Amino acid sequence: xxxxxLKIKNLKTSFRIKDDYYxxxxxxxxxxxxxEVLAIVGESGCGKSALAFSIMGLHNRAKIEGNILFKGKDLxxxxxxxxxxxxxxxxxxxxxDPLTALNPxxxxxxxxxxxxxxxxxxxxxxxxxxxxxxxxxxVGIPHPERxxxxxxxxxxxGMRQRVVIATAIANQPELxxxxxxxxxxxxxxxSQILDLMKQLKEDMDAGIIMITHDxxxxxxxxxxxxxxxxxxxxxxxxxxxxxxxxxxxxxxxxLNSVPNxxxxxxxxxxxxxxxxxxxxxxxxGCRFSARIPWIDVSAHEENPQLHEIEPGHFVRCSCxxxxxxxxxxxx
Amino acid sequence: xxxxxxxRILIMIPQIILLSVLIFIMxxxxxxxxxxxxxxxxxxxxxxxxxxxxxxLNDPWHIQYANxxxxxFQGDLxxxxxxxxxxxxxxxxRLANTVWLxxxxxxxxxxxxxxxxLISGRYNDTWLDRVITGYTYIGFATPLFIFALVMLWFFGFxxxxxxxxxxxxxxxxxxxxxxxxNRIYHMLLPALSMALITTVSTVQYxxxxxxxxxQKDFILTARAKGASESRIYxxxxxxxxxxxxAAFFGYExxxxxxxxxxxxxxxxxxxxxxxxxxxxxxxxxxxxxxxTLLFGIATIxxxxxSDIILSLVDPRIRIx
Ligand SMILES: Nc1ncnc2c1ncn2[C@@H]1O[C@H](COP(=O)(O)OP(=O)(O)OP(=O)(O)O)[C@@H](O)[C@H]1O
Ligand SMILES: [Mg+2]
Numbered sequence: 001x002x003x004x005x006l007k008i009k010n011l012k013t014s015f016r017i018k019d020d021y022y023x024x025x026x027x028x029x030x031x032x033x034x035x036e037v038l039a040i041v042g043e044s045g046c047g048k049s050a051l052a053f054s055i056m057g058l059h060n061r062a063k064i065e066g067n068i069l070f071k072g073k074d075l076x077x078x079x080x081x082x083x084x085x086x087x088x089x090x091x092x093x094x095x096x097d098p099l100t101a102l103n104p105x106x107x108x109x110x111x112x113x114x115x116x117x118x119x120x121x122x123x124x125x126x127x128x129x130x131x132x133x134x135x136x137x138x139v140g141i142p143h144p145e146r147x148x149x150x151x152x153x154x155x156x157x158g159m160r161q162r163v164v165i166a167t168a169i170a171n172q173p174e175l176x177x178x179x180x181x182x183x184x185x186x187x188x189x190x191s192q193i194l195d196l197m198k199q200l201k202e203d204m205d206a207g208i209i210m211i212t213h214d215x216x217x218x219x220x221x222x223x224x225x226x227x228x229x230x231x232x233x234x235x236x237x238x239x240x241x242x243x244x245x246x247x248x249x250x251x252x253x254x255l256n257s258v259p260n261x262x263x264x265x266x267x268x269x270x271x272x273x274x275x276x277x278x279x280x281x282x283x284x285g286c287r288f289s290a291r292i293p294w295i296d297v298s299a300h301e302e303n304p305q306l307h308e309i310e311p312g313h314f315v316r317c318s319c320x321x322x323x324x325x326x327x328x329x330x331x
Numbered sequence: 332x333x334x335x336x337x338x339r340i341l342i343m344i345p346q347i348i349l350l351s352v353l354i355f356i357m358x359x360x361x362x363x364x365x366x367x368x369x370x371x372x373x374x375x376x377x378x379x380x381x382x383x384x385x386x387x388l389n390d391p392w393h394i395q396y397a398n399x400x401x402x403x404f405q406g407d408l409x410x411x412x413x414x415x416x417x418x419x420x421x422x423x424x425r426l427a428n429t430v431w432l433x434x435x436x437x438x439x440x441x442x443x444x445x446x447x448x449l450i451s452g453r454y455n456d457t458w459l460d461r462v463i464t465g466y467t468y469i470g471f472a473t474p475l476f477i478f479a480l481v482m483l484w485f486f487g488f489x490x491x492x493x494x495x496x497x498x499x500x501x502x503x504x505x506x507x508x509x510x511x512x513n514r515i516y517h518m519l520l521p522a523l524s525m526a527l528i529t530t531v532s533t534v535q536y537x538x539x540x541x542x543x544x545x546q547k548d549f550i551l552t553a554r555a556k557g558a559s560e561s562r563i564y565x566x567x568x569x570x571x572x573x574x575x576x577a578a579f580f581g582y583e584x585x586x587x588x589x590x591x592x593x594x595x596x597x598x599x600x601x602x603x604x605x606x607x608x609x610x611x612x613x614x615x616x617x618x619x620x621x622x623t624l625l626f627g628i629a630t631i632x633x634x635x636x637s638d639i640i641l642s643l644v645d646p647r648i649r650i651x
Contacts, residue, residue: 058554080560088557095555100548104647105570114566115556151646167556 004069005207006032006055006175011066011076013047013054015278021063022278024050026231028066029306032175032207039210039222039239041254045275047231048211049096052179055209056093057083070175089119092168094178098161098185102152108163109148112136115170135166140196158189162196169200176200177209182217194220215258219243224312227251230275230287233306237313247315249295249323250288256325286317294326295319339638343631350627351403355396358620403624409617413610418621422603428498429595429602432518433587439526440583444533445576451534452541452572453564463534470531476593479524483597486520493520496599521598525590533576533583540572547571577644581637585630 011028014021024047032038040048053059055068057078068075075086087093095101102111112132116123123131129148136144139162152160161181168176178197182190194217201208201221210221218225218239226236227250235248246252253271273291276282282290286300304317390398402409408418451463487495494500494517503510544550545568553567591604599605603622610618 056555058551084557084559086557087555093555095548095552097548101552103549103553103567103571105574105645106567111552114553114558118557118562153647164552167552170556 004031005034005071006209007067007069008055009067009069011051011054011064011068013050013059014063014065015050016061016063017279022281024062024231024278025054028228028231028233030226030233030236032209034174034207035205036223037201037208037210037221039212039218039225040228041211041213041215041218041225042228043213043271043275045277046228048228049179050231051228052093052177052209052211055175056087056091056177058093084118088115088173089171090173091175091177092171092173094161094165094168094176094181096180096183098157098164101164102160104152107149107151108136108155109133111152112163112167112170115167119171131170132166135170136163138169139163139166140192141166156189157185158192161185161189161193165193165196165200169204172204173206175207175209176204177211179211180213181210182214183212197221215255227254230281232287232316233314234288234316235314236306241310241313245313247309247313247320248288248317249292249319252323252325253292286319288317289319292319292323295323299323335642336639339635343635346631347628350631351400351624352396354620354623354627355399356392357623358616359392359395408621411610411615411618413613413615413618418617421606421618422621422625425601425603425606428600429591429604431514432522432591432595432600432602433584435515435518435522436525436529436587436590437583439522440530440533443526444530444537445573447530448534448537448576449541449569451538452545453568455538455542460538464538467531467535470528470534473528475525475528475590476597478528479521479594479597482520482524487598493517498601517600521594521600524598525587525594529583529586529590532586533579536579537572537576540575541568544568544571574641574644578637578641580640581633581635584633584636588626588629 008028008030011025012023013025014023016022026047028051030038040051042048050059050062054062054064057075064076066076070086070090075083078086102108109129109132112135113128116128116131133144133148136147141147141159141162147155147159147163152163155163161184165181181197182193185193197208197210198221208221210217212218222239224236224238225242226233227242227248228234229250235242235246235251237245242251243255246255250271257271271291276290281287285302286304289295289297289300299319299322301317301319304319306314306316307318308314406419408422410416411418411421414421447463447466451460454460483495486492498517499505499510499514500517503513550563550567553563558566588604591602592607593604594600595602595605596608603625606618607622607626609615610622
């Protein structure tokens with residue numbers, strides 16, 4: 001039906017901490033198609049941003065291994081010049097915190113205009129301004145002519161996020177990465193931004209990677225979902241399957257920690273513990289095993305792999321077959 | 332903008348009043364008074380007491396203060412007993428010397444700190460940065476008066492490249508090009524000594540600003556737009572990092588005041604700093620108090636200047 005826009009194969013992104021490299025993204029493979037929204041969910045610190053930054057080439061001191069095939073071209077070790085031609089033109093990114101994502105000393109118009117200028121130096125200043133005002137209108141900013149000349153501090157958080165979005169879509173990118181675009185906003189603004197994202201999804205002919213830890217956002221936006229834990233994808237499936245038939249213990253725990261969910265029939269489940277920090281991440285065995293201690297060690301694989309349990313539905317480690325919540329144990 | 336400036340200037344009035352009261356009280360607590368230097372030891376004590384009474388030195392302090400302020404407003408800063416001339420006249424001569432020396436020092440400070448800070452911040456943790464940071468540590472650790480002495484001894488006496496005192500060579504006709512060059516020649520060594528030491532804080536400050544700005548989210552946004560590294564530095568990092576440096580300009584002046592006191596004395600440069608040290612050593616009471624007052628006012632003006640610069644360049648403070 002659709003062709004792969006982005007194909008990541010065995011991506012490993014490592015940071016150097018005191019002479020050693022530690023992988024924050026470990027053996028991640030995924031594809032994003034045109035006109036598709038892939039959601040990436042997982043707790044804080046599981047490597048979602050590190051993955052997104054690798055795709056955009058935004059890490060400056062990380063070791064990148066594996067392949068990032070974008071429209072058939074491998075970007076894993078592209079040069080800075082190659083990157084600056086792709087970034088902002090073919091790929092756009094929306095960041096988490098709109099309050100800090102804009103240059104405080106530059107007017108809004110110039111910040112969006114810069115994205116246009118960088119990839120099309122032939123457009124006259126007047127035309128560029130018209131384009132920027134168009135974009136401001138498109139992302140739902142009232143009085144775009146006035147906002148054009150304003151500084152970021154004169155706008156609210158929601159308005160600033162709209163400006164960030166306008167910057168990201170200025171050159172109609174084919175791939176849009178949104179790294180928790182609503183996390184820093186309050187609830188009413190969140191839903192407005194989500195509505196805008198949904199509308200853009202309809203209008204734009206782009207593949208979208210939506211990073212979030214909000215399952216509500218996933219349900220509303222995503223076509224497919226990848227669940228990440230400790231740098232790895234533990235489960236990937238289309239959104240319907242994932243909500244109806246979650247398999248991996250981590251996915252089930254996540255879904256079960258949300259009220260009004262099918263599996264949460266009586267009690268909400270709280271996932272014990274936290275994502276271990278990079279240096280202390282277990283590198284052997286099932287990385288989630290420490291957080292489900294009531295499951296017997298023999299249930300885990302020694303070297304957990306992704307298994308395709310039904311077409312398009314992958315689960316890591318065989319422990320999913322033996323998983324149950326602790327409160328179910330009594331039965 | 333105007334409202335802000337006017338308000339900011341109005342704040343200065345109580346500051347200056349407080350400053351003058353403090354200086355007056357400290358001056359009163361110093362041993363001696365305006366008379367002690369003038370007195371010929373052969374004059375009999377009765378005449379002295381009479382003089383004291385006549386000059387109002389026995390009045391209650393607030394009346395003395397009021398008189399002092401009244402005189403200040405009339406431009407009367409008293410008499411220097413050592414030079415036997417009005418303090419206003421004495422300072423007037425030297426004010427220009429100090430202002431020129433400070434200006435040259437300021438130019439040197441920025442000429443050194445901006446490139447060094449930029450390089451050090453951009454290429455932080457490289458050997459280049461380590462060399463520059465090493466220099467700043469040495470600069471922080473070296474007392475200005477010792478460094479100035481070494482400079483004077485080495486470049487002035489040993490190598491003989493620079494004059495070792497004065498502000499101009501006697502006999503050079505004032506107003507000519509040669510005269511201007513000669514004055515710069517005399518200022519160069521003291522200015523350089525002062526700049527090389529005082530600039531290190533600006534180097535460090537700029538370096539930290541750049542390292543800080545480099546990690547800001549909006550730099551990521553710029554990178555995500557496709558801006559090249561050089562554009563990111565020139566367009567996004569530079570402006571944001573120079574802003575606090577610009578705002579620091581006024582305080583830099585304050586720092587120079589302390590510097591001139593040492594440097595002018597060491598290089599026998601006839602400026603206010605030299606006069607100040609001299610007046611304290613010789614108990615030239617009216618000169619010392621007047622200079623303290625002037626330095627204090629310069630400090631307050633420096634802070635005012637900093638605030639005005641900041642309000643001009645930073646849109647977050649700028650008031651339309
Ligand atoms: N530049 C870096 N240098 C060293 N460690 C890093 C770097 N960037 C991220 N990390 C580490 O990598 C891990 C993954 O971080 P990442 O920011 O990708 O998490 P995340 O899933 O995006 O979390 P959040 O939901 O809080 O945004 C964390 O342990 C983090 O400390
Ligand atoms: Mg993140």
